[in-house]
Amino acid sequence: MSEPNCEVTGKRKYLSEREALDTATHQLTLPNAPKNLRAYLCSWCETWHLTKNAAKK
Numbered sequence: 743m744s745e746p747n748c749e750v751t752g753k754r755k756y757l758s759e760r761e762a763l764d765t766a767t768h769q770l771t772l773p774n775a776p777k778n779l780r781a782y783l784c785s786w787c788e789t790w791h792l793t794k795n796a797a798k799k
């Protein structure tokens with residue numbers, strides 16, 4: 743199963759918010775992990791991506 747990354751963002755695609763968040767939880771336990779990861783729904787490819795950018799008001 744070869745699923746290419748998002749053509750627009752180059753990010754890995756996740757099929758659901760849950761899948762993205764599960765991956766984020768795992769990645770945050772790794773050395774040199776970003777301090778924060780959040781999932782967002784990509785408006786281009788309509789799958790979920792992870793971003794290191796914290797949501798700001």
Ligand SMILES: [Zn+2]
Pocket residue numbers: 748749750751784785786787788789791
């Ligand atoms: Zn995308």
